[in-house]
Amino acid sequence: MSSQQYKTLKGMQDILPPDIFLWQKVEQTARQIFSTYGFQEIRTPVMESTSVFSRSIGESTDIVEKEMYTFTDKGDRSVSLRPEGTASVVRSYVENHLDKLPAPQKFYYAGPMFRYERPQSGRFRQFYQIGVEAFADSSPRMDAEVIAMLERLLSGIGLEGVSFQINSIGCGQCRPGYRDALLSFFSEKKEDLCDDCKRRYDKNPLRILDCKASTCRQQRQGAPRITDHLCEGCRTHFEKLQTLLSLLQISYSLNPEMVRGLDYYTRTTFEVTSQSLGAQNAVAAGGRYDRLVKEFGGPETPAIGFALGMERVIELLKLTALRSAPSPSVFFAVLGDAAGSACLVLAEQLRKQGRWVEVGDAASSLKSQMRRADRMAVRHVFIMGDDELRSGMLKWKNLAGAAQGEVKLSDMELFLAGQS
């Protein structure tokens, strides 16, 4: 405790067994499901030129203004650890001319992100996201596919009690008009808003819509809705998406007050939340960003993606899923040095077949070795001593039940094959 000199940095943590098995399960499921939708993995560096993030996420967002791990490298360049995944993927898309691949181009990534924030429940300075990005398809069908894929992932790993919310925040055509409508609506109520919202009024008025303060909740009664201000294109896109989601039998709710923190979003936005998580209740979030590739110097390319917060998903899984750590299939309890050596050889043979095999410590008692095997939840224990070595007959015991018996050394593999 206090005698410990070294510890992880604030907001960073080790991921250890048995938790790690949940992480692996989520990652494996994601890879499997994503592949059925034609998404391929992309790995980008965790560090980029600072401008990659500041230009895409938005110069005046909190992420860029105060939450990035930014420093100057030895070549006097400003570099930053990635605070999210999309900017890097878009940079890579443009840099590697991925638009020349058959359209649409679909990618996923998994890895750590970094934000210098005060940690709290479900929020860390190093956190992991699994994300996907689909380029060069502006159709609401792609929106529906991406959302369906997310839904299948979450149900595939056994998550329950999460809800999908969708919204459209319009495009460069219609959002300015909505923003003006919002500003004029709140202009006379500004003094009654909380201090944070007075600031939001100038900086990001859409944020007033999801303020938690009760006074602001009252003040925004009757505020104009983005969905009533969408241009023709955005409106039909949004309506079509809803039709498709219903067709796919994905349950969702409309949330016209859902806003986005990142500047690059257009049209469709969506979010998956859970009531079991505390204040940071978003499990996954995403949306369409039809102008970002162009802003990065690439061809005009629509795109949509989402990111899922691993720690939050794991937290939810821990609430419901039973934790089953893998366990050895075979344990050799050995008595005497000669038996120990013999079992070392046997263990190698069985491991070649992919079995997890443990060999006990010949220096400790049989009782102690049995206890150890039990605590590891081993399926089969074999006892090897001088007698067995001489006769070539091994004693076996099934720890789950209490069955025991003998088996010829030469029949062991057959025996195990029959048992499992």
Added chain:
RNA sequence: GUGGGUGUAGCUCAGUUGGUUAGAGCACCAGGUUGUGGCCCUGGUGGUCGGGGGUUCGAGCCCCCUCACUCACCCCA
């Protein structure tokens, strides 16, 4: 960056109005007669009571400072 809460064994926590070598449960290790786990019994390992200073004859308990963790706000996955 702002506010609240908590810091006693690996984990979860007791610790009476400040008073002798600081406890429990769980976990871990080992025994309970020759080579058999789980249940039970016994024993053992393990703590400078987050750190520093102060008050006192005496501080895990009181005061100050500090650090860490945690929850919430801001913001966000």
